[in-house]
Amino acid sequence: MSADDQSERLHEAVRRACADAQPLLVAGSGSKRFLLDALVSDGAALLSVAEHVGVVDYRPDELVVTVRTGTPLHDLQGLLDANQQLLPFDPPRFEGGGTIGGAIASGLAGPARPWRGSVRDCLLGVELVNGVGERLRFGGQVMKNVAGYDVSRLQSGAFGSLGVLLTVSLRLLPKPAVERTCALELDAPTALARMRQWARQPLPLTGVGYQAGVLWARLAGSEPAVAAALAELGGEPVADGASWWDDLRDHTLPVFKGDAPLVRVIVPPSAPAPLEGSVVEWAGGLRWFAAEDAAHGQRLAAEAEAHGGYACGFDGRYARVEHSVMAEALRIQQRRIKHAFDPQDLFNRGLVEMDAD
Amino acid sequence: MSRSLALKALRAALPARCLITDPKGTKPYETDGLTALRQPPWLVVLPETEAQVRQVLLICAQHDVPVVARGAGTGLSGGARPVADGVVLGLSRLDQVLEVDLDNCVARVQPGVRNLAISEAVAHHGLYYAPDPSSQIACSIGGNVAENSGGVHCLKYGLTVHNVVGLRVLTVSGEVLELGGKTLDSPGYDLLALLCGSEGMLGIVTEVIVKLLPRPPASAVLLMAFDSAAAAAETVSQIIAQGLVPAGLEMMDQLATQAVEDFVHAGYPTEAAALLLCEVDGVPEEVASNVELVSRIAKEYGAIELRVAHEPHEQAAFWAGRKAAFPAAGRLAPDYYCMDGTIPRAALADVLGRIAGLADEYGLPVANVFHAGDGNLHPLILYDASVPGEMAKAEAIGGRILELCVAVGGTVTGEHGVGVEKLDQMCVQFSAQELDQFFRVKDSFDPNGTLNPGKAIPTLARCSEVGGMHVHGGELPFNNLDRF
Numbered sequence A: 001m002s003a004d005d006q007s008e009r010l011h012e013a014v015r016r017a018c019a020d021a022q023p024l025l026v027a028g029s030g031s032k033r034f035l036l037d038a039l040v041s042d043g044a045a046l047l048s049v050a051e052h053v054g055v056v057d058y059r060p061d062e063l064v065v066t067v068r069t070g071t072p073l074h075d076l077q078g079l080l081d082a083n084q085q086l087l088p089f090d091p092p093r094f095e096g097g098g099t100i101g102g103a104i105a106s107g108l109a110g111p112a113r114p115w116r117g118s119v120r121d122c123l124l125g126v127e128l129v130n131g132v133g134e135r136l137r138f139g140g141q142v143m144k145n146v147a148g149y150d151v152s153r154l155q156s157g158a159f160g161s162l163g164v165l166l167t168v169s170l171r172l173l174p175k176p177a178v179e180r181t182c183a184l185e186l187d188a189p190t191a192l193a194r195m196r197q198w199a200r201q202p203l204p205l206t207g208v209g210y211q212a213g214v215l216w217a218r219l220a221g222s223e224p225a226v227a228a229a230l231a232e233l234g235g236e237p238v239a240d241g242a243s244w245w246d247d248l249r250d251h252t253l254p255v256f257k258g259d260a261p262l263v264r265v266i267v268p269p270s271a272p273a274p275l276e277g278s279v280v281e282w283a284g285g286l287r288w289f290a291a292e293d294a295a296h297g298q299r300l301a302a303e304a305e306a307h308g309g310y311a312c313g314f315d316g317r318y319a320r321v322e323h324s325v326m327a328e329a330l331r332i333q334q335r336r337i338k339h340a341f342d343p344q345d346l347f348n349r350g351l352v353e354m355d356a357d
Numbered sequence B: 001m002s003r004s005l006a007l008k009a010l011r012a013a014l015p016a017r018c019l020i021t022d023p024k025g026t027k028p029y030e031t032d033g034l035t036a037l038r039q040p041p042w043l044v045v046l047p048e049t050e051a052q053v054r055q056v057l058l059i060c061a062q063h064d065v066p067v068v069a070r071g072a073g074t075g076l077s078g079g080a081r082p083v084a085d086g087v088v089l090g091l092s093r094l095d096q097v098l099e100v101d102l103d104n105c106v107a108r109v110q111p112g113v114r115n116l117a118i119s120e121a122v123a124h125h126g127l128y129y130a131p132d133p134s135s136q137i138a139c140s141i142g143g144n145v146a147e148n149s150g151g152v153h154c155l156k157y158g159l160t161v162h163n164v165v166g167l168r169v170l171t172v173s174g175e176v177l178e179l180g181g182k183t184l185d186s187p188g189y190d191l192l193a194l195l196c197g198s199e200g201m202l203g204i205v206t207e208v209i210v211k212l213l214p215r216p217p218a219s220a221v222l223l224m225a226f227d228s229a230a231a232a233a234e235t236v237s238q239i240i241a242q243g244l245v246p247a248g249l250e251m252m253d254q255l256a257t258q259a260v261e262d263f264v265h266a267g268y269p270t271e272a273a274a275l276l277l278c279e280v281d282g283v284p285e286e287v288a289s290n291v292e293l294v295s296r297i298a299k300e301y302g303a304i305e306l307r308v309a310h311e312p313h314e315q316a317a318f319w320a321g322r323k324a325a326f327p328a329a330g331r332l333a334p335d336y337y338c339m340d341g342t343i344p345r346a347a348l349a350d351v352l353g354r355i356a357g358l359a360d361e362y363g364l365p366v367a368n369v370f371h372a373g374d375g376n377l378h379p380l381i382l383y384d385a386s387v388p389g390e391m392a393k394a395e396a397i398g399g400r401i402l403e404l405c406v407a408v409g410g411t412v413t414g415e416h417g418v419g420v421e422k423l424d425q426m427c428v429q430f431s432a433q434e435l436d437q438f439f440r441v442k443d444s445f446d447p448n449g450t451l452n453p454g455k456a457i458p459t460l461a462r463c464s465e466v467g468g469m470h471v472h473g474g475e476l477p478f479n480n481l482d483r484f
């Protein structure tokens, strides 16, 4: 075992925690800790996977990489970059940091989500230690695999509450030959209508967003395809367009930076509200608001729910597994899933309301 | 289990036309697409509403009667095969497209809607549903979800799990779970992904929301012939390595090509050892440059013939042979056994060579026609069930092929599911502890094992008999738990 491979140490740590009924706070680099701080119980001991790093297997021809979960996103992206490939789901890099394990566990996808898929869409396999201290492998390194239940994809968005991820295998995409951004000045409702119109056309889009009177579109693919699409969309080509998408992805636009609480609103992309005042991505499907006050936050939630969506504060409660929009039967099933993997509720205790069952 | 009480309750809850009790009527339900395995059901129930599905579940759970969901019965692993004394819950009458939402590019459909019917229903809007299993005229979307089915175009557009955004599921206790929806994200654990490919073991799907995509403006299909399977396999790897993700990339060996030619006269070059079909799509300029790229690679890796179809009718002709490959192979021998392992693309040439070796060793021909782009093999083992011993031989080759797939880092099933067919190979792919985790997932939905008992996940007892399972530390975990 190389120093980079901490599997045995992590496995042993979980086994010991099982025996001692010691709750664990599972963490990578800590860049997303702010999403679960208000939840995780006080007595939890830190279990860091940050030292568990390195690429286990990468054959660019296969468009698949298998990597230890503590590997910094930055390192992995550098490697993929050098091979003209990319992670499909545009993971946010908060404060420039983050590990691949955290990116998978948080399930947060960036601007390309509607076109290149969600985090779990590219998750092909995992190795994990569950809450009874067993080291298990699910899925694999191939695109198509229906042997057994899809336990791998279940880990995305679970915030580590079902197991400590040791390695993940991810499907990659070739980097497009060119990527261009254009911008159109429109008011929000008109921009939303335009977004939905584009969604029905075969355009090589990889990002559609909106901020303060400007509709942004990112196109990627072969030179001729992108050129044709740019002509079709109209609008002004933006010379350093990539930086706007990076700011959106990494949460460095003003909406993310102020003191006001950040609210993440998920709605069917065509939902007319809530819209005003938001930064929009996913062609309408994701909208970020800086909440003016508690009442504003509640209004956003009510509007989102009225249109078949939901709102979440993007703060220490974000990682909770249950949500008020869930029907009771679904909550109960969520708890049962937690119980199936981590019956003592050792991992990130507080994310699931175990006792209420 | 009280079957007479259950039957009485079902008769009271559903109209008579929804129940089939006589053996003649239940005969077509004895098997799915894996026709070698038959099991008469006790009863077939064909509900017409979700409320009736719920009634059936409640009654069966109460009387401890097993329930086997069934869509169109085209599954190839015995997933919908009845279990003795059980009910077959046929979803085929729930066949309505409930809503086409153009603003959000989704359609909400009932589980019995046929795969192709979705694309037909939205074609006039320039939209379609991407996953296209070869069985798409017949198979149901509910079955597609349960198997996480793929198709020729899933290399670029993904499997069922990538194209389904919402599910409505009834649990065995009759509770409704709404998973996902028209939104691109939802809170909590991703149970939607868990349900995809769960083979009717966790819940009954009663509604599906699918993603609709705009039809690409242009496409072309290249037909490439090679004088060795290895050259074709190398071409496949190179196409992907060059940064191209084709819409489809399929391979056929000589035996399959000849069978197809005799059957549909697609105009395939029968002297070639292997054929590749590669579809590229996008805007016309992009299609043109990709046709050029693929042609260049094919020539470089030794293509002996290359044709390009631009017009829709020419493309259809190219695909016609591929799509008819299964029935065509069916004419080569009285029976065939279709395998479904997936391997890393890099291992294609090696594994095809070893499959040929197994065919020789056992003296049964094996035709290969498969999704090469994603390494999903479909070896068709040809045999004659009326010749004593041949079926056992076919199963033996099949088992060894799947073990080979696992050995090179692949999986025993890419898209057809485990069903009853691949239970033994699951013991090779998973450890006792991993199987146990599957059981605990199953337990969390269906603690009494009412839904599709005996499918998809082998019992630990079975695996220890097979001898393939690696038991950790010589001990089975959770010895105190019941197995089902």
Ligand SMILES: Cc1cc2nc3c(=O)[nH]c(=O)nc-3n(C[C@H](O)[C@H](O)[C@H](O)COP(=O)(O)OP(=O)(O)OC[C@H]3O[C@@H](n4cnc5c(N)ncnc54)[C@H](O)[C@@H]3O)c2cc1C
Pocket: B032, B033, B068, B069, B070, B071, B072, B073, B074, B075, B076, B078, B079, B080, B091, B111, B132, B133, B134, B135, B138, B139, B140, B141, B142, B143, B144, B145, B146, B147, B148, B149, B150, B151, B152, B199, B200, B201, B203, B204, B205, B206, B326, B415, B416, B452
């Ligand atoms: C000629 C031929 C070609 C094929 N080609 C392909 C291919 O290219 N790609 C591919 O992936 N597959 C292919 N298949 C396999 C098969 O068509 C797919 O697995 C299909 O998805 C099965 O759908 P079905 O409606 O027939 O399901 P069934 O066979 O009826 O059932 C399959 C499984 O789903 C469960 N199920 C069905 N409906 C529901 C529901 N509503 N809720 C919960 N569980 C349910 C059943 O219990 C069973 O376990 C092919 C089959 C044939 C015969």
